[in-house]
Amino acid sequence: MTDHYETLGVARDAAQDEIKKAYRRLARELHPDVNPSEDAAERFKDVTHAYDVLGDPQSRAEYDRGPMPGMGGAGSFGFGDIFEQFFGGGRSSGPRSRRQPGQDSLLRVDLDLADVVFGVHRELRVQTAVLCETCEGAATAPGTSPERCLQCGGSGHVQRQVRSLLGNVVTSQPCGVCQGYGTVIPQPCHTCAGHGRVRAERTIPVDIPAGVDTGLRIQLPGQGEVGEGGGPAGTLYLEINVRHHDVFSRDGDDLLGTLEVSMPDAALGARTTVEGIDGPVEVEVRAGTQSGDVITIGDRGVTRLRGAGRGDLKLGVQVVTPQKVDRRTEELLRELRDRTKAPAPQLAHYRQGLFAKMRDRFRL
Known part of the structure; x- marks a missing residue:
């Protein structure tokens, strides 16, 4: 009888979170998509079965109340087995080979x-x-x-x-x-x-x-x-x-980047060319673009490991506000604010989905 705790490599008093982490680590290592060997496939089945038992607190409690592995039932040692193991009955298995399998x-x-x-x-x-x-x-x-x-x-x-x-x-x-x-x-x-x-x-x-x-x-x-x-x-x-890339980060099969856009280009729209991971990329900034908007260029991401085609290149827009302006520019901006009847600064609704997609990019 196989001990499920030994299969997952955790102590019997391990917390449920430790059991879950151990299972995820072994599953990533032994999954058939990553490790196609027959031995890995068998171990993956054992690991999955062990987690099915220990991952649920109720079934784990029932398992813990059962007999300890190796202390009885199928797979336990009888007196004859112990005698044979320690004394061998005068028999031997023959000479061992000098040829031994090499290490991984x-x-x-x-x-x-x-x-x-x-x-x-x-x-x-x-x-x-x-x-x-x-x-x-x-x-x-x-x-x-x-x-x-x-x-x-x-x-x-x-x-x-x-x-x-x-x-x-x-x-x-x-x-x-x-x-x-x-x-x-x-x-x-x-x-x-x-x-x-x-x-x-x-x-x-x-x-x-x-x-x-x-x-x-x-x-x-x-x-x-x-x-x-x-x-x-x-x-x-x-x-x-x-290795870390100074411009792009990866999200699955997509590449993420930040596109800095001036206030006039964000308001009026513009076209530009940026250097992608594999050459120039044409980018269109639509009129009225806001900071946090995402411009998606299809088929310019990472080639899919299993499957056809590539992911997307997603550029998060960051509107750049000039920090210093001359008097004439200041007059024009004041006139623009008056003509557009821009509202006073106020809180807006939290855009959770967009933030979740772009947060890793903006941390760089």
């Missing part, structure tokens, strides 16, 4: 916003464990091979008879001479010292798709570290980090 690696990749919009090709240089070219993973000097261990006869295990409360019991344990491999290497490879792998710098070509965002991980199977004895390489994970 994690590499952070910094991208500019322009890289995210269209995707980018990178040549990544990483320090990792690679196959030894001298012995090609065999771990032995060229022209030699491992020899059968004389201590264990090639089984990888030795047996001992010991006295216990249950009488004389035969135990099996890894051979101390060959470390359980069943063979010894009289002449290790001089390049890798008998490991079958060496540390070296590799260059890995990677095509990073458009639409990725900070925190997303790209999975590259077989590009991690080569295992001991020339074992299969693990997985290299690329964790994306998008």
Whole structure:
């Protein structure tokens, strides 16, 4: 029986908010859209099931009142299992292989916003464990091979008879001479010292798709570290980090920016050209535009990660009021205020939807 608390990686007395945060973190890491491996899919199911139980206070309370995992019922140990685990019944599982799977690696990749919009090709240089070219993973000097261990006869295990409360019991344990491999290497490879792998710098070509965002991980199977004895390489994970841009920020597939407009242009309307993330963009400011209005230019945002087309470029208007004016300009502004019968300053209704969309932009 799997312990749901262990599945989510939280303590049994964790608060509901901690459980929710742990689930969201694991779901982002294991979701099939991000991590397509079979192992991740199985773990994602386990994590989802654990949260279904622990995420609801009532079902969590019922779960906590039940038997502790591993203390009874399906999946618990009986006396025979304990005896077999500790004493082995004089049997062994045979020698272990020198070829071991390599470890996974994690590499952070910094991208500019322009890289995210269209995707980018990178040549990544990483320090990792690679196959030894001298012995090609065999771990032995060229022209030699491992020899059968004389201590264990090639089984990888030795047996001992010991006295216990249950009488004389035969135990099996890894051979101390060959470390359980069943063979010894009289002449290790001089390049890798008998490991079958060496540390070296590799260059890995990677095509990073458009639409990725900070925190997303790209999975590259077989590009991690080569295992001991020339074992299969693990997985290299690329964790994306998008650098801050001085002009634009991102909201999903949309790009957000601020367009400063003079008072006359806001009142009369104007056309202008601004430099977008991928070249010039024609922008029309309609007559009567107010601060906080949003001008949307379609298909000039970020290329969608899964799907066709691009998001929008959204420019929040900021009407710029001159801080210093000469006498003639002041006279004209007073005349404008009188002719338009401009009302005195007053509170207006809070525009929540617009503020929510543009608040990150105006914080820069």
